[in-house]
Amino acid sequence: MIAVRKDEAVSPVVGILLMLVVTIIIAAVVSGFAGSLASDQSKAPQISLGVKGIIQNISDTDKTNYQADHPSGFVSANGLEFEHKGGESFALADVALQIQSGDTKTIIDLSDKIPSTTCLPPSVDKYIMEIGDDDGFIKPGDKFMVYADDCRIDSSGSVISWKPDGAAGGFAAYLNTKCEYKLIDKASDKVMQQGSFVLQ
Incomplete structure (x- = not known):
């Protein structure tokens, strides 16, 4: 077989x-x-913020120049107030605020140092501070301020201004003038929210 x-x-x-x-x-x-x-x-926190200008007082003893000339003892906590209306929580240390008026803009974050010559009261020791609960973590319902370190009155009008310690130049936001802002997530470099405001 x-x-x-x-x-x-x-x-x-x-x-x-x-x-x-x-x-x-x-x-x-x-x-x-x-x-x-x-x-x-690369995803930035999704948020909804309300923003409004806070103008406590603006004073200048010499309105003929572009310098801040204040009377002795003058203090004022001017700036922008943000309220978290909804969305994700975030840490103030993780964000930066860009403010722009025309072609001029500045970026402020928690690491910026307030200069020694300022009109801010002693209780304000940072540009960005939470209102009330000061844990630095912003959740829905929380508010935080972005303080302007100075103010003045010149021939163009009343101004609040930012010039962090060591900065080459400053930024001025005039009252009754539209400014734009962007809140930026530093980790992703993405815009969390953008909009505009008019100081009054």
Whole structure:
């Protein structure tokens, strides 16, 4: 009796196709995982903020120049008040505020130092401060201030201004003039909210 040997195997074409399908599935899984990680890392907190100007007082004994000349003992806590209306919580240390009027703009964050010559009261020792609960973490219902370190009156009108210690130049926001702002998440460098305000 003669034994007949049968060698049955999967066609090489089918094998290649199976390997290709497995490779595509693995690549899709890895790509999806990496994409979700990247999107999580670059996503700014989603928030809704209300903003209004706070003008306690503006004084200047010499309105003919562009310097802040205050009477002795003058203090005033002028600036912008933000209220968290809804959305995610965030830390004040993680954000920066860009303020712009025309072509001039400045960026203020928690690391900026207030200069020694300022009209702010002694209780204000940072540009950005939470109102009330001072844990530095802003959740819905919380408010925080972005304080202007000085003010003046010149030929163009009344001004509140920012010039952090060591800054080359300052920024002035005139009353009754539209300014724009952007609250920026420093980790992702993305804008959390932007809008405009008019100081009155």
